[in-house]
Amino acid sequence: MPPASAATSLGATLWRQTWPMAIGVLALLGFQLVDSAFVARLGTAPLAAQSFTFPLSFLIIGVQVGLGIAIAALISRALGAGEALRARRLGSLVLMVGSATIALLALVLWWTQAPIFSRLGADAITRALIRDYWAPQLFAAWLGAVLYFVYSLFRAHGDTRLPGKMMVMTSLVNLVLDPLLIFGVGPWEGLGLPGAAWATAIAFGCGLLMAIKRLRRNDWLARHGLKLELAASLRPFASIAGPAMISQLMPPLASMLAVSVVADLGGSAVAAWGLASRLETLALVVVLAMTMSLPPWLGRCYGAGDWIQIRRLIGLALKVVVVWQLSLGMILALLSPWAAHLLAGSPEVRDDLTVLIRFLLPSYAALGVCMLVVSAGNALGWPLRAMLMSAARLFLCYLPGLWLGASLGGLAGLAIGAALGNVLAGMAAWQLMRRMQARSEASEHGEPKLFSRERT
Structure with missing residues (x-):
């Protein structure tokens, strides 16, 4: 196949693998916004009670995503x-x-x-609201984690359409049940705040019922030889899942530290920063989808020793992302006053949000x-390097x-500093990728050194 035809075919396959996950991720983001919007109508106290549970929900999500990365990597290999x-x-x-691990974590959190909630600052009235909400919310979190593991199996087998459709359906x-x-x-009269958790659980x-039915039809599960397989695969599974979970738990920690810095600039800056954070997630929806669709593909190439295809895939994905x-970032930066007007209420918040959009959004290319x-690191056998890259x-x-x-230039300086941080991180990641490509091209036979499995 000529190089141009090969590139076109590769791009078409990448598109088919990514767009269902992009739609699914966008639907899940809407999922969270809908819950918060309905709970906000109950009043300030229920919304505050739900907000106190977010850090622990992020903990569960971090663990499940780390396990899901390991699932997709090992099975695709x-x-x-x-x-x-x-x-x-x-x-x-x-x-x-995975199901047992999340269940144990949910019991501990219960x-x-x-x-925990006392340490987080919840008063007695808020803790009473949380107590009614927390049990169904943990049950919903467990169901969501098991469903995510099933999605990971489908992605490992190259099927991104069903997970995308299921995300939209749930x-x-x-939306209907909330x-x-x-x-x-x-x-x-309804259930109040616990009703939001039960809607999510249902x-x-x-x-989960629909996905498991399809999973059994595809014959992707086994009943025999599980004990021996557990003994053989536990160590490589842990070597991927451990660093991946740590990588997933670092962003919430960094987010809390960032908010503490922004808080020194005033209430309008905090409000604008919160809106910018939500906009960031939406702006990165294609990248988030690609981090789900690309690793299983890379893992299959890794298992087959097809390093030429790996370099082509990564190169194409990086070009698409940049x-x-x-x-998108330049367009939103030019339209930042209008975008801020749509998202923010008060003039002070609109002005601050305009500054943040103008500088942050273009830097998401490097991010x-x-x-x-x-994401590629977890699929290609170097999870520790991936974790260190995320930490850096x-x-x-x-x-x-x-x-x-923020120390030198207030809100504008904060936006510029955060954008430069994203650019520096992107440049470091690009240099790491170039080193990997150089070593793989220098090796005519066997695995390139930088792609070799890490010892743990």
């Missing part, structure tokens, strides 16, 4: 190496181990809720490069730039 039976054994194991079910269960209908439960994010390199981005580039900029 087994498939790439032609070990279909082993892939089925791994599928059964990760569903059982039993320790009183001291979001729509949640007002019914929170506010009630007719003579039924939505995830419906998605062009897309830079174009996207770093995110892709970290947050704690050596982003946070120092943000703090120094």
